[in-house]
Amino acid sequence: MEPQWFRVYQAVKKAILVGEMLPGSQVPPEFDLSEQYGVSRNTVRRAYLALSQEGLIRSVNGRGSFVMQTGxxxxxxxxxxxxxxxxxxxxxxxxxxxxxxxxxxxxxxxxxxxxxxxxxxxxxxxxxxxxxxxxxxxxxxxxxxxxxxxxxxxxxxxxxxxxxxxxxxxxxxxxxxxxxxxxxxxxxxxxxxxxxxxxxxxxxxxxxxxxxxxxxxxxxxxxxxxxxxxxxxxxx
Structure with missing residues (x-):
């Protein structure tokens, strides 16, 4: 059984790769995704950390997380x-x-x-x-x-x-x-x-x-x- 954070990670990654989330756009706040998937904010934070480590998003203190420009x-x-x-x-x-x-x-x-x-x-x-x-x-x-x-x-x-x-x-x-x-x-x-x-x-x-x-x-x-x-x- 896959961990909860991985399910969130895969969903956001897919949205980025298929163009539902465009470069420079803000990804949903942790609270919104925790409500959507019925998980804790720490779980969403773990998913965002994995996305950041792959270079798909970047986090800006006080502003949130954004889809990275690529290519x-x-x-x-x-x-x-x-x-x-x-x-x-x-x-x-x-x-x-x-x-x-x-x-x-x-x-x-x-x-x-x-x-x-x-x-x-x-x-x-x-x-x-x-x-x-x-x-x-x-x-x-x-x-x-x-x-x-x-x-x-x-x-x-x-x-x-x-x-x-x-x-x-x-x-x-x-x-x-x-x-x-x-x-x-x-x-x-x-x-x-x-x-x-x-x-x-x-x-x-x-x-x-x-x-x-x-x-x-x-x-x-x-x-x-x-x-x-x-x-x-x-x-x-």
Whole structure:
């Protein structure tokens, strides 16, 4: 005999998979389902935990649980930006700056950007959201000596690509990308609102401006339950 929570879990999962509950919509409150199925709220909570661990729903404190967006494909090339992918699919994109501070380049970052250790950088941690759902957590190290007031300008425009153009640095192009997968840290799990036992895609990349200088390097942790990566061959 199947446990009561599993019966609730299967019913909600089926409703999501057949499209009765659409991405971004709120799933019924625990009280409503406990009444509908004649079970305790703890039983419903157990079913929702299993759905969350599968990446089918996400719980937001004080607001309830929502059906997750799934299956967005990010086609990566030299100039592609994930926010454009969201916008093209009718998902309202936004960037939230988690923290921003000037730091000296350590040896690892200095080597990546071809700088001397101690070179001034702006380290910016941001979340990229679609319809208020966090998709990507990025930590970027950007040369702080090439743009006056870089921190302020990033907060105003949310786009390093636009800043580079306005400052006469030209087009910012991605010149290297490496991808790995691992379990998220506790902080990544909390910020991305993803299960701690579901892998994230970790993407390391560098960006170069028209004069050949590397402007930034970044590490992005992507919710693998929401994003698929596609790499296009040059010249296609």
């Amino acid at each position: 967005l494909t990010y086609e990566v090339d030299a100039t592609s930006r994930f926010r454009d992918v969201l916008d093209q699919q009718g998902v309202r994109s936004a960037i939230r700056i988690v923290e921003s501070q000037e730091v000296p380049a350590d040896e690892e970052i200095a080597n990546i950007l071809h700088l001397e250790s101690g070179h001034p950088l702006l380290r910016v941690t941001t979340l990229i959201l679609g319809d208020e759902v966090p998709f990507i957590l990025t930590v970027r190290h950007i040369r702080a000596d090439l743009v006056v007031g870089l921190d302020r300008k990033l907060k105003e425009t949310d786009s390093l690509t636009q800043i580079a153009r306005r400052e006469g640095l030209g087009q910012l192009r991605r010149v290297s990308t490496t991808v790995a997968a691992r379990l998220p840290t506790e902080r990544e799990s909390a910020l991305l609102q993803c299960p701690v036992n579901a892998p994230v895609l970790v993407v390391h990349s560098t960006g170069r401006i028209d004069n050949g200088l590397l402007l930034e390097c970044q590490r992005a942790a992507m919710n693998s339950q929401l994003i698929r990566l596609s790499f296009q061959a040059e010249g296609r």
